[in-house]
Amino acid sequence: MRMVMMFRAISAALLAGCFTTQALAAQNQDPDWPCIQRKVPELSLGQIWNGPELPASAAEWSKDDDIETLVRELAARRVPIGEAEQEVRDFAAALPKHKAQEQLAKLFQGLFDHMNGERAQVMSGIGRYARNQIQLAERLRKEGSEVDAMRAKADADPGEIARQTDRLVFETRIFEERVQSLTYVCEVPTLIEQRLYALAKVVAEEMKGK
Template identity: 60%
Template sequence: MARMSLVRSLAVVAMLTPSVNARAANTDPDWPCIQRKVPQLSLGQIWNGPELPPAAKDLSKDPGISALVEEVAARRIPIAEAQKKIKDFAASLPAEQLAPKMAMLVQGMFDHMDAERSHVISGISRYARKQLEMAAALRKAASDVDALRAKPDAD
């Protein structure tokens, strides 16, 4: 009997643990989405290739790569066109520059997209906060109107 009670208790704890952890992970009160807020990504979350060399972070040394990143990261450009531009760029490189330049391109694309994503996330949080403020103001205005209506000399 005691063993069965222990098993039931452990089962309940096991069922509740994921939901407790999920709630604890999303601690931003302004985040209105069901999905957990992940403010920043790491390259390892989306890149399954080899680790990029530290030199890949220094895009300032190659304005051509910086320009290509800006061009292919634009939302208006179709994916097929972006892929063609990247392939053409890779084909134009000497063999010894291919790996380091493509690593710079990967790092640049990631940095650009993560910055853009962070901007969107900030906008969502700002919008949600403004909605909460507006709802509070509307509740106060409704309360004020109710108070005026409750007065004996109200029209």
């Protein structure tokens, strides 16, 4: 009975993966992308920024130690978004008027570059995660067939069958937990995008107010 339930779990997970792959292929997207969320490898500046045109000097944000430190602090999801937004306002309020526009432009460019890069790394990791799951599923299916064939032999060692079955059950449980975890991992790129948009909005408001 335990073997039957285990194979049902594997089959259900594999079937779900097949449907996801087919759906993504039909949309001309990456067949390795396992998430319900549409894959957008990189964000564009126009998707996020609705403030004034950024000066060329904004691209040099990483040369400013204060800006770089603030970018990393604001991008960290451990910092509640409300606190991060207030940090932007406090930073803007402390700027000399003649430097405010340029410094705020650097801040946004830094947030965009840093968080867009972070998002791309997460998405790359999701792809690797999905490929590993496919390989693990294929291995489990193969090992399940081998155990099933072993059980069919009249001279099979009951002890060996029990050991192989227990190992397969354990590995299948890990597989199922990883399938469940993937649902949460898939939300991370969207969370990064939402945070970036919220921070960009505050920066734009502060620039317009200067």
